[in-house]
Amino acid sequence: MFKYIASCIILNLVYFYSRTEATPIQNCATIKPPIFVNITGCDNAPCNFYLGSEAEMLLAFEMPYTSDTLVPRASADLGFGIPIPYPIGDDGCPFLLNGYCPVYEKEVLLYRFALPIDGFPTIKFTLEFKLLGDNAIPITCFKIKAGVVKPNLIY
Template sequence: MLRLLVLFAGLLAVQGQTTNVQRCSGRGRNAPLPINAYVEGCVDPPCPLPRGSFATVHLVFRAPRKLMRMTTHAQAFVVIVPINYPLGEFAETCNFLSNSFCPVMEDEVLQYSLQMQIENGFPVEVSVTVEFRIEDEANESILCIRVPITVVPPVSP
């Protein structure tokens, strides 16, 4: 009963906020999609992400097993070439869970927010596809999403 309540609360928190994401094609292609994924400000990709800002991705997912540690990875696909994108401190998934902490229990519904810097050096109007993959301590993929983005000019102050 408590699990259903937590799941319901998590879904209410992101109700009406869902981004149409795809299953990954790279390393995480066999990983499941999350219960919900929302890239702030974007419902239908390609998601416009302003240069010089942080993109925020909210994920609601169920832990497939007891997890001691999780790491988030990002790869940008320029044409078909994958380029690893370092997330720095944001790669530590457990530090950005909003409703739990690690270790997490099997079947626990987790709410996670990821931030990614859209560097000032990125060319404007360039479209790429980004894959976000969460792995456990054994480097097994827990979930993976693929979302097309377009870098747009910075937001005026």
């Protein structure tokens, strides 16, 4: 009974976020997109990531299969069609807000990730973010146009 109530609450939160604060994304070719993505401060593409700040993402997705692992992958395409991998670690399980690994088929999960924006050049790119499960089988994926920019200083 508790699991049913918790699932209802999570589905209502996902519905609320998807209607109010979703960041518009592009789908990846053959991988199921997330239910919603919210990148803090980004209501429209391109998303600007400000030097000296932290980029935070909230992602809701439904598990297509049971998996013991959850592996995040990010890459940037600078416009030449060659994705440049960005190392963000190999264990996404600690970033789940409402579950633990192993994750099970049909679970609706919330994933939160934050990345400090330091040491990057100012540049425009297409960000691709995906989650992989056991045997590197894709779980979900999205793309968004973005850029690293200097913050506007107001005096």
